[in-house]
Amino acid sequence: MKETAYWTWFIIAGIVILVIAGLHMVVMHLPMFGVFNPESGAVTDWGNVAFRSQNQFLAFTYIILLGAVLYHGFYGLRTIVFELGPKKSFQDGFTVILWIVGLVLFGIGTYAAIAAKALETAL
């Protein structure tokens, strides 16, 4: 039962990634739809980066994307490793390690999003 729930979340995360990473592609690579890139230069120019960092909607969706992508990616890695047939004790330890690494990376990315939003130079 628990494994089915893990798997269902993995598929839901895949769909969430499709939507939000799709949006991310449009924002970053099709600047003609320029609401999120008000300055005329490259999308990676500081003015545009600062503008996007200040945007509540983008900050929120990127944090959701970060969570979805870490969960989906690490669950996928876990499936691959488990399929190679390691012992139950290895499987349990590996799952715990993936949760810890995933949560730490989620913490770093979320902190960066919040810290960038708070930057004074961005205003």
Place this chain on the structure above:
Amino acid sequence: MANKQFDNHLGIVGWLGGGRWGVERYLYILHRLTGLGLLLFLLMHIFASSVRMYGPESWGVAMAILKNPVFKLGEFCVFVIFAFHALNGIRLIFIELGLAVGRAEEPVYPYKSSLNNQRPLMVVAMVLVAILIVAGGYNTFFGSH
């Protein structure tokens, strides 16, 4: 890590051969490899994009490094594997939900393979991948940004 429980367990070597399962079996390997590739990219991407919290100077230094043409090529490769993984992933979700696999039938000899029913979905998905790759390549190498 050979599994002694199952004597047909081939481990990583088993990834390479598609046997008689056809092209979908090779797409499964590609899905796996692209998934791992995306995960590797994601880890680098989290750290690179987090640099923005240190302000414009640090951001400028990071961007100067990423201007290198090697990274431009890398960016395109990430797009290619993303396009494949995303569309093949949608195909797999369809199939796992029992969509586009044809109706269930009595197993009467000569048996039909459900793979034949699934094939059009695979072709549509791969054509869309090809279109996205061409469009993405044009945008990456000839786009205005």
